[in-house]
Amino acid sequence: VQVVESGGGLVQPGGSLRLSCENSGITEEYYGIGWFRQAPGKEREAVSCLTNSDGTTYYADSVKGRFTISRDNTNNTMYLQLNALKPEDTAVYYCAVHIGANAHAMAYLIDPTYWGQGTQVTVSS
Numbered sequence: 001v002q003v004v005e006s007g008g009g010l011v012q013p014g015g016s017l018r019l020s021c022e023n024s025g026i027t028e029e030y031y032g033i034g035w036f037r038q039a040p041g042k043e044r045e046a047v048s049c050l051t052n053s054d055g056t057t058y059y060a061d062s063v064k065g066r067f068t069i070s071r072d073n074t075n076n077t078m079y080l081q082l083n084a085l086k087p088e089d090t091a092v093y094y095c096a097v098h099i100g101a102n103a104h105a106m107a108y109l110i111d112p113t114y115w116g117q118g119t120q121v122t123v124s125s
Contacts, residue, residue: 001025001114005095008119011085019080019119021095026076029053031099032106035069035080037091037121046107047093048080058103062088085123092118 007019023033034049048069049058057069068081082089096112098105106112 001097001099003095003097003114003116005093005116005119008093008121010122010124012125013085013087013123015085015123017082017085017121019082019093019095019121021078021080021116023076023078023095023097023114026097026099028099030102031097032101032103032110032112033071033078033095033097034058034103034106034112035093036096036112037089037093039088039091042091044094049103049106050078051102056103058107060107082121085121087123089121090123091121093121094118 002024004022030053035047036044037047038044047060050069066084071078095116097114098110098112101110
């Protein structure tokens with residue numbers, strides 16, 4: 001399984017970005033895919049996750065109403081739309097996949113098996 005992120009960058013507060021996560025090599029139907037982030041000096045946190053088989057989602061409280069996770073199974077790509085960005089959203093964002101997990105399990109219980117290399121999101125004026 002390979003996971004590759006793209007779409008990070010520098011944006012002003014209140015701005016928007018869209019992150020992409022292209023995955024390959026997954027043959028199972030039931031898996032979780034999601035976004036995690038880690039800021040300097042802070043622990044990694046789950047931002048948003050999605051269950052591939054039924055589309056159920058998880059969002060961290062800090063991003064609800066601002067971020068939207070979606071997928072396009074025709075091109076094996078998952079997206080995270082980031083709106084109304086705040087300086088505290090600054091972090092390296094990682095895409096992850098775990099076979100056999102749903103969105104909430106990925107967010108709370110499981111250390112995902114497959115990770116991308118990360119993409120930097122910086123929110124600053």
